[in-house]
Amino acid sequence: MRMMTWHEDKIKGYVKTRNLPQRQISKIMILLPLLS
16 A cells, blocks of 8 residues: 555645645645545
């Protein structure tokens, strides 16, 4: 269950393009397991 690295890389790239606030990022990290 170590898919998080892939998700993290994807999110980091997404965050860089969107320039989201840290609070938003935390929300995404919480929702990720539900999406996968």
